[in-house]
Amino acid sequence: MNTFTEENYLKAIYHLSLQSESVSTNQIAAALNTKAASVTDMLKKLADKELINYAKYQGVTLTPSGEKIAISIIRKHRLWEYFLVEKLNFKWDEVHDVAEELEHISSKELIDRLDNFMGNPRYDPHGDPIPDSNGLFKTHELKPVSALTTNEKGIISGVRDHSSAFLQYLERMQLTIGKTIKVAEINDYDHSVILLVEDKKIHISREVANNLLISI
Amino acid sequence: MNTFTEENYLKAIYHLSLQSESVSTNQIAAALNTKAASVTDMLKKLADKELINYAKYQGVTLTPSGEKIAISIIRKHRLWEYFLVEKLNFKWDEVHDVAEELEHISSKELIDRLDNFMGNPRYDPHGDPIPDSNGLFKTHELKPVSALTTNEKGIISGVRDHSSAFLQYLERMQLTIGKTIKVAEINDYDHSVILLVEDKKIHISREVANNLLISI
DNA sequence: TAAAATTTTTAGATTAGTCTAAAATTATTA
DNA sequence: TAATAATTTTAGACTAATCTAAAAATTTTA
Incomplete structure (x- = not known):
């Protein structure tokens, strides 16, 4: 398994990749509220684990296994947000920080059961699509x-x-x-x-x- | 806030305190599957934070604030176990490891809402009493x-x-x-x-x- | 109660993640 | 295209949590 920090880097790289093909060190540093030097260290580590494609000074992209992990984190985040709003009556502007913690709970069994418990919702409270248990989801054109x-x-x-x-x-x-x-x-x-x-x-x-x- | 590790130490000390007045370094090491030297280091840190009473070679007890934290972790653990069994249909022998992760989610609002969502259960799936949101619970005499x-x-x-x-x-x-x-x-x-x-x-x-x- | 056994602490390393400051590389612009 | 600016990496240091090995303190036992 990966650490919380590694998971957060992968998630940030995934989100940034949606806007620009390759993601820069500074973009990641800004997204994670950390310093470029820290990012470089972590990129080396993620590259060693073959979760990202990284060449010095050239920016990064996720490998298929890195993307798979990123999507599983996003699936967990969005399902927990749905749970918080639909079952526990949180407001849609209150759920982000709690979901940032919950998304790192590792059990796949838990998240798949939670998904079924809620009737396999397709969108989270902010309208973002929820990947299914195989990581598949369509990015509806908005x-x-x-x-x-x-x-x-x-x-x-x-x-x-x-x-x-x-x-x-x-x-x-x-x-x-x-x-x-x-x-x-x-x-x-x-x-x-x-x-x-x-x-x-x-x-x-x-x-x-x-x-x-x-x-x- | 405290780290996961600190929370685990406090919880272990709490559980061990139920059997012997004062808790020894070796007892904690055994409970947490770590080494006595590591425990000593952590005890110093927890004593600095005034979460435990610690004098070299004399064993430890929790301070009121240390106990309060330990009980809040136990509350979270037991409520999540109840949720897993009653809402997600896990079996009573499958929930411990997942609850060990969930108990460290920090939001008090979350756990109080979860408590209400489930109808404020008094006992977890193993019969252990669930502390209320003020940390109060009666240890029924079994x-x-x-x-x-x-x-x-x-x-x-x-x-x-x-x-x-x-x-x-x-x-x-x-x-x-x-x-x-x-x-x-x-x-x-x-x-x-x-x-x-x-x-x-x-x-x-x-x-x-x-x-x-x-x-x- | 002194020697032996056990427990606990200290000393010194290690790993993960972070930082600042300086060096290296790439991009911009005049 | 050479100088300047911006970005990125390296070097070296720090904190949290852990470890092994050795020293210190306590407990047991003969």
């Missing part, structure tokens, strides 16, 4: 509200920013997962957007429109 | 089957040996928590006992009789 033009519709299905502050803001605005929205107006000057949600007008900034994801 | 004389009755309420091997044996013999037993006969020679359970005769050794606990 686009930000900011990609819509006037009169287009969508269903709120995810967020790009997972911070409590953003989630609490959405909650207050009643912009929660599953709601149908329609773009009523786009402000040419600042690109802010007026949405129609359940016949109410909601005005959101360009930044919010960028971080709120919809399916069609 | 005695081993071996303390009974012929024709005395009792209700199976706990075990002294928590090993999988023993729990699986009890399961096979249908000697599970809640069953009423009556001593039919005690063998003078080897102190083995014949029990009457639901009108069936069950023959158990002295060792088993010593490790099976009943209330009256």
Whole structure:
């Protein structure tokens, strides 16, 4: 088995890989709130274990076995988040830190039973897809509200920013997962957007429109 | 917060304290499968944090704050065991190792919500009492089957040996928590006992009789 | 109660993960 | 494309937890 720290590195590399092909030392350091020198040390260790492809100064990618571990951590994180919200009535902005701890519990039996206990949910409380017990999941194609033009519709299905502050803001605005929205107006000057949600007008900034994801 | 290791030391000292007033370095080393030298190092650290009372060569006791932490770990361990058996259908002999990991999840909010979700159970699957959110619990007075004389009755309420091997044996013999037993006969020679359970005769050794606990 | 046995502590190493400061490499830009 | 800037790695040190081997203290026993 791997240590918590190794698991956190693999998870961070996985998430960063979704945006840029190869991941840099500094990107990882920023994501994990640590120093580049520490990252270099750990990259050597993960490369020795053949969990990442690493060449000095060239950035890293996950090997298939590294990716498998990363996805299993993400599966655990998202299932625990679902459990916390659906069974223990936590709010969607309160679960991240606890799930960061729970995702390192090693038992596969536990997580598979938890999955079944909850009816094999496909999405976590923030709309992110939950990998199945084989690590498979489809990344549904979501686009930000900011990609819509006037009169287009969508269903709120995810967020790009997972911070409590953003989630609490959405909650207050009643912009929660599953709601149908329609773009009523786009402000040419600042690109802010007026949405129609359940016949109410909601005005959101360009930044919010960028971080709120919809399916069609 | 304390490290997993510190928590494990405090828990071990707590359990050992139930049998002998003061706990020795070697006892702790045996319980934690480590060496006496390692224990001495850790005892110094825990004493610095005022979690134990420690004087060289004299053994240790928990301070009130050390005991509080130990009990909170035990609360978490037992609640998770209850969850695993009652909600996820694990068997009572399969839950210990997973609970050893789960007991270190730090969120008090999580464990209090879990407690409520399950209806505030008072005993874990092995009959051990679960401390409430203030750390309070009564150690019900149990005695081993071996303390009974012929024709005395009792209700199976706990075990002294928590090993999988023993729990699986009890399961096979249908000697599970809640069953009423009556001593039919005690063998003078080897102190083995014949029990009457639901009108069936069950023959158990002295060792088993010593490790099976009943209330009256 | 002195010698022997046991227990406990100390001394000195080791491993994992981290850090700062300096050196090496790569990227940018003038 | 040479100088400058930014990134990345190396070197050396630190903390937490562990270990072995040896020394010190306590307990047992003869």
